[in-house]
Amino acid sequence: MWNFLSPKIVFGEDSVEFLERLQGRKVVLISDEIVGEKFSKILERYVDFAGRIYLPAREPYREDAEDVAEKLRETEPDFIVALGGGSVLDVAKAARILAELDIPPEEITPFTDLGEMGYSGKVKLVAIPTTSGTGSEVTWAIVLKDRGERRKIVMANEKAMPDVALVDPIFVYEMPESIAILSGFDALSHAVEAYLSAFSNPFSDSLAVRAVRLIAESFEQSAEGDRKARENMHLAATIAGLAFSNSQVGVVHALAHATGAVLNMPHGIAVAVYLKPVLEYYAERGIERVNGLSHEAGMDVMAMMHKLYSRFGVKSYYDSSEIRKNSEGIVKRAMEDSCIVTGPFVPDEDELFEIIGKVVG
Numbered sequence: 001m002w003n004f005l006s007p008k009i010v011f012g013e014d015s016v017e018f019l020e021r022l023q024g025r026k027v028v029l030i031s032d033e034i035v036g037e038k039f040s041k042i043l044e045r046y047v048d049f050a051g052r053i054y055l056p057a058r059e060p061y062r063e064d065a066e067d068v069a070e071k072l073r074e075t076e077p078d079f080i081v082a083l084g085g086g087s088v089l090d091v092a093k094a095a096r097i098l099a100e101l102d103i104p105p106e107e108i109t110p111f112t113d114l115g116e117m118g119y120s121g122k123v124k125l126v127a128i129p130t131t132s133g134t135g136s137e138v139t140w141a142i143v144l145k146d147r148g149e150r151r152k153i154v155m156a157n158e159k160a161m162p163d164v165a166l167v168d169p170i171f172v173y174e175m176p177e178s179i180a181i182l183s184g185f186d187a188l189s190h191a192v193e194a195y196l197s198a199f200s201n202p203f204s205d206s207l208a209v210r211a212v213r214l215i216a217e218s219f220e221q222s223a224e225g226d227r228k229a230r231e232n233m234h235l236a237a238t239i240a241g242l243a244f245s246n247s248q249v250g251v252v253h254a255l256a257h258a259t260g261a262v263l264n265m266p267h268g269i270a271v272a273v274y275l276k277p278v279l280e281y282y283a284e285r286g287i288e289r290v291n292g293l294s295h296e297a298g299m300d301v302m303a304m305m306h307k308l309y310s311r312f313g314v315k316s317y318y319d320s321s322e323i324r325k326n327s328e329g330i331v332k333r334a335m336e337d338s339c340i341v342t343g344p345f346v347p348d349e350d351e352l353f354e355i356i357g358k359v360v361g
Contacts, residue, residue: 086134133183135241250343
């Protein structure tokens with residue numbers, strides 16, 4: 001039995017006008033210092049904010065979610081509007097739960113009955129992505145960094161899913177080229193891993209294939225700033241988010257989470273590091289779904305990926321010697337990551353070292 005999950009999705013240019021429906025309610029904005037200042041005036045055309053919580057413009061730590069939760073308890077809003085990339089959205093998703101429940105973030109798991117613990121979900125969450133990669137606006141996953149243990153905490157619970165996703169391309173038309181590229185690889189990794197997941201299903205497959213097609217058609221033009229391509233990539237990121245939220249990601253993300261934690265590497269770079277090598281490893285192992293994805297998408301997915309890696313010089317984004325030097329720590333963290341068991345097969349440590357060998361060789 002399968003259960004398809006999705007928030008209400010409002011998409012297309014000017015979908016931000018949906019915020020007019022929140023007039024008369026107590027609304028708090030959560031954003032980061034850069035994005036909040038850049039776009040808050042657009043939001044203010046449609047809604048008045050009773051409070052604003054600005055996060056540092058970096059990847060999120062568990063302390064960020066706990067601090068925001070405390071501020072939400074003080075403010076007691078009816079709605080949260082989370083505006084930003086995946087870091088902001090993940091903090092908002094976690095903080096909304098932690099504001100009601102005095103629990104450590106690690107207890108936000110797929111197997112935790114938050115309702116039974118007293119979580120009501122009375123505060124509604126509207127998620128507005130300003131990058132085109134994470135898909136966090138439509139997922140029930142949360143990733144936070146643990147500062148002390150140099151690891152990423154991967155959480156998931158149906159209650160973490162936003163109530164509304166506003167997918168408006170006006171927020172990405174001026175996105176810097178580097179962010180467009182790295183978020184594009186993130187979206188592509190979600191689509192590919194969703195299709196290859198051990199938990200893939202007809203609904204997630206359809207979404208994953210559509211996302212791969214959109215990304216293949218629009219990635220390069222989006223990096224160059226073409227507005228229609230930016231709109232397509234923004235939509236593709238959300239579609240890919242729905243795909244993996246209703247299946248799972250796998251080894252790419254296990255290694256990316258581990259590398260991000262050990263080397264403090266941004267997530268978009270980390271997934272770009274591993275996406276092609278992992279897919280090559282799958283193909284060498286004879287994983288039929290790799291060919292199946294190419295067949296369904298109507299293209300050679302590996303060739304498309306080689307083209308993008310060459311076009312955007314992915315190897316220039318990271319220091320392979322640092323990955324080699326820290327490979328033992330990366331493999332250890334990856335083996336502890338929940339994503340390690342959700343791909344088309346479960347690798348052992350030696351196999352992860354082989355994949356890392358493709359990265360640093």
